Structure formats: C-alpha cells, structure tokens
Amino acid sequence: MPHKPASLLDASILVPAIGGSFRKLDPRLMVKNPVMFVTLVGAVLTTVSIFTSQADRGFITQLSVWLWFTVLFANFAEAVAEGRGKAQADSLRKARKDTLARRLKNGQESHVPAPLLEKGDLVVCEAGDVIPADGEVIEGIASVDEAAITGESAPVIRESGGDRSAVTGGTKVISDRIVIRITSEKGNTFLDRMIAMVEGAKRQKTPNEIALTILLSAMTLIFLLVCITLKPFGIYSGVAFSIPVLVALLVCLIPTTIGGLLSAIGISGIDRLIRRNVMATSGRAVEAAGDIDVLLLDKTGTITIGNRMASDFRPANGITEQQLADAGQLASLADETPEGRSIVVLAKDKFNIRGRELAAPHATFVPFTAQTRMSGVDLEGRSIRKGAADSMKSYIEGKGGVYPAEVAKAVEAASRAGRTPLVVAEGSQVLGVVELKDVVKGGIKERFAQLRKMGIKTVMITGDNPMTAAAIAAEAGVDDFMAQATPEDKLKRIRAEQAEGHLVAMTGDGTNDAPALAQADVGVAMNTGTQAAREAGNMVDLDSNPTKLIEIVEIGKQLLMTRGSLTTFSIANDIAKYFAIIPAMLMATFPAIAPLNVMGLASPQSAILSAVIFNALIIIALIPLALKGVAYKPMGAAAVLQRNLLVYGAGGIIIPFIGIKAIDVIVTTLHLA
C-alpha cells in the first residue's frame, strides 16, 4: 500500500540497493551527475596508478578503494531512495492484474483483455468486478473499494452525473452495476502514471535541481582547474605532486556530499508525498509547492467540519429554552441529516433530553422537501415543524398564527453572525429559533497562524453570503475570504494573485474547478472528484482531504531546505579538508610548514587518506537525513535561515575537523598509513 511506512533500515530495500549501486557505475548514467562522474574518473586514474607508480603502492591502493567507495556510496543513496519507491510500485502493480473487461458495443457485451481497451469504450462492471481502466460512470450507482490505491478500506459511492463520477482502474466494484466510459489512453491510466512516478522512471530534473547541478558542476570545474594548475606550480616549486594525491585533493574539494545525495533528496521528496497519499504528476509540482505563498482553501471540509451544527436555542417570548429544545429534538428525531442530528445532540447536551422511541403508529414524520423547505413530526396531536425562516413565516401565517417580532429579530441577528437560523413551531405558535453554525476545525486557527509566520496567505473560498463568510473567516483566522465565489471568481482570483507575483495553490473536485486547478501553480484534485478535475490539477489527494494542502506545502519546503542545507554543509567541509591535505602535500619539500597541520595528523599519507575516507563516509552518514529531510518547523524565513546556517554552515565547518582527526587516529592505530 502506498501509505505503508518503510523503515530506513529495511533489508528488503537495502540489499537490492547494493547491487543497484554497482549497476549505476555505467558511465552513461554517471555522466548525468558531473560531480560524481569526475569522482569516477578520479577513481579510475588512481586505480591505474597503482600499477604505474613505483612507490607507495599500499597507500595508492587504499586511496583508490575509498574513491570507488565514494562513487558507490553516492549510487547507493540513489538506489535506496529508488528502492523505497519500487516497494510501493510493486504493491500498486498487483492492482493492475490483467483483467477481462466486459466491453459494451452496440448493446452487445464481449470480453476483452483490459490493456486492449481504447479511450471511449464502454464497459460494464458489476459487484465483484475490477474496474479495467480509468473512466467515468455514465449509468448507475455503485459502491467501489478503492483500497488498492488509497489504502482506505471503506468503500466509496460512485454514480453517474455530478462530481463523484470518476472511477480508477484497479479498484473493485462491491455492489450494484455501473456502465463506465473509458477516459484514459492505453498504458496511461492513473495507476500507470502512479507507478511510473513512484519508481522514478520518468523522473526529470526539476528547475531548481538543474540550477543546483549547474552550481555544483561549475564548482567542480573550478576545483579541477585548481588541481590541474597545481602540477606546474609544483614543478616551479620543486614539489612533485603525484596523480593520486591531486585526485584525492580534487575529490575532497568538489561537492561530492551534495552531488552524491542530490537525486536521493529529490526522489524521497516525492516519496514523502506518496506516503501521505498524494500523487504528484511531476517533481516540478512538489518544488512549486514549497514556493506557494497564497493558499485558496475551500471552507467546507478544510476550515470547517463538513456540516453546520446546532449551537444555540433562542426561545420566543413566553417559551423556555428547554421547551424549545424539546420540540426541536422531537422535530429532528427522524431527521437523518447532520444538521438534524446536531439538534438532537445539543438538546441532550444542554438539557439532558434523551432520545425517545417514536413508533410509526403514533408519529408521522414530515420529511424535508424542496417545496415546503421544512420538516417535522405529527405526534399525539402535536404538530411540530422546523424550517427556514421565510417558509416558516408563511406557514404560521397561513395557519392564522402570529410570527413574533422578537423571533424575526433573532433570525436576523443569527444571519448577521454568520449562522443559519431554523424556526421551530408547534401548531400555529412559534417556539423560537435554533441556530446552526459552521464549526471551525480544532487547531486550524493555529495552523493558519503558522502559515502566516511562514509568509503564506490563506484565502477562504465559500459560497456563503459575505456576512456569513466574514464571520467564519474571522473565527478561523484566515487572511482573506471570497464569498459567494463561483468557479470563474476563483480563476480570476488566481490570475490576479499570480499577476502580482504570488504562487497559488488550491484544491478542487468538481468539473467546474478544472480551469482554476489548471491555472493554479499547485492544483490538488480530490480523488473523489471528477475525471476533469483530476486531469487539470498537478496533484491528486487519494484521501480527498482538503486540509492536506498545508502538508503538501510543507513537504515542498522541506525538500528545498534539505537541498540547501546539504549544499551548505558540503561546501563548508572544504576548509577542514584543505587543512588536512595542503600541509600533507607540501610537508616533504617544505618541512617548515608543519604548524599548518592544525589537526596534528600523524603523517602526510594518513592525512590524505583520512580526508578521503571522511569524504566517503559522510555520504553514507547523511543518507538518512537526505531521505527523511531536514527538521522542519514552521518559522519565518529569517529564523529558519539563522538556524540552518548555524547547524549546517557552522556545523559543516567544525564536524570534518573532528571527523578527519578521529579517522586519522584509527588509520594510524591500524597502521594503514
């Protein structure tokens, strides 16, 4: 299952990765990573000089072994990252068992292997059938088990028309019968793309990765120049720098740490998304998520719990609150809507009015209809109704009752406060108003405060009127809101934000969200949404949880932070390596420079060897960090910079001094040099 967490030390991933690190030595693959390619060439040159040089064979052999390790360790990092993805791909692939589809052509059913289905074909699926490819339900309604992709065992409803018509190949129909129109091309189903994504088969370098690769390559080129010119400098100075020593210096100076871990960082960023059940269509989208500074969030489901809940009873004059609650509860007992249930719950909470068994002979339920816009119950001569204020008013007046002024006032006050008033009446007497309000999710306000600190503006989108919207916006602590928003309004808003230079993310599920999802820099479609929405966005949330947008942004940021931190660390390491290698290179000719050997390394050979060993081992040591990402806390940019600069910049300067010295002690103790 995609969401199954894999341990960093999972042998089923680590063991194949060892083989992978050797397969990746193929120069055609290595050349894509210039830093490691130069290391590879250096390893080859050093290996050759084991045989060509007369002296120090043992030293050169050890040097070349560690240079090979450096390359292999980098390959290993990439292989582990890919391996973690492959494990997920394998479980996905199981869902893509070749099934026989029941194709419907001119009213005739025929069995066709699923891979042969064409776009536009119609297929029939009944209980027990696996849906052969992505499509849209055009007839019927069915419950579908989507566990194969989402890992969620509860079945979901898929029906023709509306926003829940999309079905995914590999999922299973568990009840009823539906007719599906295939919408995906052969071999390009959602499942196919998901597998490709997880495996990194189609992984292309993201813009930011390209820029970083350029920086690292240019640094490699500069250090290459530094080492090449050292040869003639040595000739002038009377120092014979040997090829292995120059190669050792070069490999230590070029940014092998970040060069070796760069692709692992990228792969694991996508991996982290998948673990949260989000499918990105490209690595670019993950990176863009880090840049987002405006979030358009749908009110319902993201900011508020899906449905409105009863919050207060406002009795009319002469009625107690308890009387109103009692009547409200009776009117709602048979009402299975969340609003109705919430009235029952509130009555119980406030006055301990227990649910009563209402048997059919005594009670007649009046269901809600679009015409009457009210519901209620007739029970033992009592006739209780609840409904929208205006329809209740005409109902009461029609019965010859009086619609009290204070109730009208309470209704208005509730509306102004962003709540939905329901008027409750018994016979022709108005008992009062039950207020329903949106319930803002717990902790969401704090979440928005964190986002604000990170420089991300939140905009709430709602179909509510401006008054209601403003009240909820204030309660939830969003920065801005759009009331009575249509899909066109969303699109306009996104364009306006982008025109000012902002990067915008949004979620959506309906077909009418598709243009906005396509326009947004990060558009997250809900898996329960329509096919159009899923195609328009650049991510799909398999859990269909709109709040996840915030996590997606955090993952994007963490990806970029990890890259930057390890780059800084890698570059900062050079100081210590210079102090290890330069004195060692000159010691033989100019013994006077001994004081420059600040680490007090035992001998020139052990110094060079220790630097190279440190350089190789640090790659292995940092693989977990590359895969997990650096610690992420929602803070302002200035605070984050200070923290990471201290940890990875200052740390990057100090750690190698300690590490190289420690390795030198070991190397000397073992008499390796």
Next chain:
Amino acid sequence: MQASDWLQFALFLGLLTLITKPMGLYLMQVLDSNGRTWLDPVVRPVEKLTYKILGVDPQREQGWKQYTFSMLAFSLTGALFTYAILRLQHLLPWNPQDLPGLSHHLAFNTAVSFTTNTNWQSYGGEATLSYFSQVVGLTFHNFVSAAVGIGIAAALVRGISDRKTSFPTRSTVDRVFQPGETSSKTRSTVGNFWTDLVRVTYYLLLPVCVALAIFLVSQGMIQNFDAYTHAKTLEGAEQIITQGPMASQVAIKMLGTNGGGFVNANAAHPFENPTPLSNLIQMLSIFAIGSGLTYYLGRMVKNQGHGWAVWAAMMIMFVGGVLVCAHYEAAGNPIHQQLGITNVDRVFQPGHEDQTSSQTHPTGNMEGKEVRFGLFNSSLFATVTTAASCGAVNSMHDSFTPIGGLVPLFMMELGEVVIGGVGAGLYGMLVFVILAVFIAGLMVGRTPEYLGKKIQAKEVKLAMLTLLVLTLSILGFTAWASVSAWGVAGLNNAGPHGFSEMLYAYSSATANNGSAFAGLTANTPWYNTTLGIAMLIGRFLMIVPIMAIAGSLAAKQAVPAGPGTFPVNGATFTILLIGTVLLIGALNFLPALALGPIVEHFLMGQGQLF
C-alpha cells in the same frame, strides 16, 4: 599596533562611514537621467550638447544587449585611440623630454591597462610617457573607464530593483496575462550606457576631481607642464626632478580607482603624496565611490538594510585584512631582529622615541616603506589599494613580510569585491550576493529569490561563469608563466617569493587592480601580452555575463516580500555573504597561496629568505 595607529584607523573608518550616505544620495541623482544636482545650471547645457553631438536620446533606455554592445564598442575605440597615441608619442606635442614611441607590446599592454581601469604599469611612468600621452591618452581613460564601471554597476542594480512601467505592454507570461489586459509590467531595460557615461563623468568625476586636485596642490603637489628640473645634490651628483600636471592626474587616479602613478614611485613619491593629510584623503577618495555605491544599491532596491549589509560585509573583510597586514608588518622579520636592526620608523614618530616603546615593540618591517608613512599607514594603504582595485601604492608590496604581502594578494583574489574598483566592486560583490542567496535561499524552503526576483539556472550559470573566468585567468596564466622560460626570466627573486610575484601579477591584472610585486620585470613581450589578455578577460569576460544577469533579472517579475522572503539585510546575511565570498571565491586560491606567501612565511621563521 600602537594607540596612534588605532586612532588613525578609526579616523579613516569614521570618515568613510560619514561620506557613504551623501555619496550614495548624490549617485542616485547622477545615475538618474532626470536627476537633479546643484551643478545643473552649469553642466546641464554641456550635457545636452554632448548628447546632441553623440546623437543620443538620453530618455531612451537600452536592453542589456544594447547597453553591453555600446560599452564594448566604446571601450574598443578608446583602446585603439590610446594605442595609437602611445605608438606615435614622438610625433605628438607636449613631449619636452623627446621620449620615443612605445613598443607594440608595451603599447598594447598600456592601452588595455587603462581601458580596463587596471592601470598596470609595465612602463616606467615619467621615464617612458610624454605629457601628451599621460594627459590625453591615459587621463581620458582614467575618467571614462571609471564611468563605465559605475554605469555597469548601476545597470545591474537597475536590473535587480523592481522598476515598473505604468503603460501596458505585451506580456511575456501569457499564462498569467490575457492579451490586452493592462497591468503594471516589469521594465526589462537597464538604463542607457551613453547617459550613464556622460552623467557620471560630468556630474561626479570631473567636479570632484577639480576640488580634489586643488586640495592636493594645497598640500604641495605639483601641477605644471615644465621640463624636468636638473639639480645638483649636496654630494654633487646630477638629479633629474620630475615635473608635470600631477595633481589633476592623481585626483582621478584615486577617485576612479585607477592607480596608475604619474611617477614610477607612485604615492610613495613626495610630490605624489606630500603630507599625511594628502595620504588620508587619497585613501578616502579610493573608497569614496565604491562605498557610496552600496548606499545607492540600498536606495534603488528600497531596502537600505541590504545596502548596509553588503557594505558591512565589505568592511569586515577589509578591517580583517588591515589588521592581519599591519600585525605582520609590525612583527617584522625575525632575521632582521636577530641582527639587531633598530626600529627605524619609531625614530620619526614623536612621542615614541623613548626607550620603553622601542624595546617592548618588536622591530617592524620597514623595507620598501616610506618613512614618512611608517608601518601602519603603509599597511593600511596597501590594503585599501588592493581591496579597491586601485593599485596606487605608497610602499613596495614586494618588500612586505610574506603574510603582510599575502593580504593585498588575497584582496585581489577575492575578485576585488571589498569596496572594489568603482562600480566593479559592487557588481563583483553582487555576483556573490546572488550565489549566497541561491545556496542559502534554498535553506528557507523556497526557490531562491533575491529581493523578490527568482534566482534560477540562468543566473547561477552566469554568476559561476564569472568566477570560473577569474580563476582560470589567474591560475592558468600563473601556471603557464611558472613553467615557461619567459615567465621565470622575469623574476628578481627565487623560490616561493618569485612564485608570489607571478601570482601577484596575474591576480592584479585579472582583478584589474594594477599594483605589482615590483620584483617582477614585466616589460617583456610575453608578460606584456599575457598580462594584457588577463586584463581584458578580467574586465570584459566579467562584465558581459554580469550584464546578462542584469538583463535576465530586469525581465523578471518581483514576488512581493513577506515573512517567508529570504532576508538580505541584517547580521545573518552579512555573515552569510562573507562566508560565500571566502568559501566560493577565495578558497580556490589557497593551494597557490600555500606555495607562495604561506610557505615563505614558515621558511622565514626558520631563517630562510628569498
């Protein structure tokens, strides 16, 4: 360092800090084609006339390619003009000494040297050039090469800053804008080369130089067109005393960070640097424009904190350099001390003749120093002149202690970004700013952006290209010279010191500094030619990528700043910037420095000299 040294240092830093803001504000006006200055009534008509003659519309801004092309065409023409004058100086007026025309390689070297604001002098000043060559052929470049540098810096700053136009233009981002939609769009131009050139020369360099020259004359500097004076010394020997229009030359030599001395001894000569006050003012004028440009940067990008952060990074590296240099010069040469050579500079400093001070302080290194300036003012001047790519000297850097000499060398190898050459220092530093923002910007979890403009593959590529070019030229040419007969033949000193001389020469040429470890005999065809090429590389192969960065950034839309924006002001950024300059810029030269001054230093400790 003694109390008086600290006092002088504090005075210099204090005065520099004071002039930074006014200079920056004045630059705001000079570098704006509609700017206003108090000189307008006098200069405006001349400026307008100049545009008419040049056929330039001062209001029409250029894209980066046009700007660069104009600059290259102008510089090439200027170089050819000077080359012709130097070759033909025997046929031209104002040549009372009847000096002959220059050899082709010396003329090439000298013409390039002055065009590139380097002012490397392979020629021997008063002994080689006629007054006409100095005043017309060289002084012209002293002004315009400085103006070009300032213009390039301004063009880059314009590219960085978020300048909007109010009229609608066709958008390049069709995804965002619908055709015909009006909105404030980013301007993709970077200014007008000809306007910058004319305005900087007319409103900044010329007027300040007039004032500075008058001041220098008041200190005793000469300004005439007389033939050299022949004098008899007390011992009866014949002495030729240089004359000439010195004050006017020296003013622009300092202000424009040119550094080419009127006389061969440069600012160590009593005429060219008559008093302690003239010494102080000359040092200040070297830093004045470069320092003011950081303020200009802050103003233009509407983030004065950023301007000061860049300035602080420069000053911290500068102060560090001065302290190291002064420390090692004061510590002196242990071999001299063992021989009991007395501290000659103390004798000339009133208040320090007492026994205690000369005993408690180790004997400083006074070789190659003018006794009038002493240890500290020589160390300070050496660091100033190399931190800024000036190259004027008031002492002989070749005679510094190894580490004392490493400081000027290191300052140049940083890429002349510590104040740097006028304009060149700022645009060089901004390359490091871009790299710092790129590397550390990732650490805040966003695509790196510099003042709201995204730093992407293109900017990184161009920024790294400038570093690659710098390293290639310095290390490449030094490597070539160090194993060539022509390279080694020019050396006056053997061993690591000889190596330092070559390294210094190519560092100085590439960084467009112009100062020299004087031990090198550079007036040979090979040295003249290779150094000339290094100067061309260091100037134009830096400018072209930097202008491409300016163009690329100018076309970008700025993301509005917020709490998630990468901070480019404050102490953290200053530290980050220093770290980037040292780690990305300077570490490349560590192996070479190890073979030169560092080895020499340790060998000196063991009693071996070169």
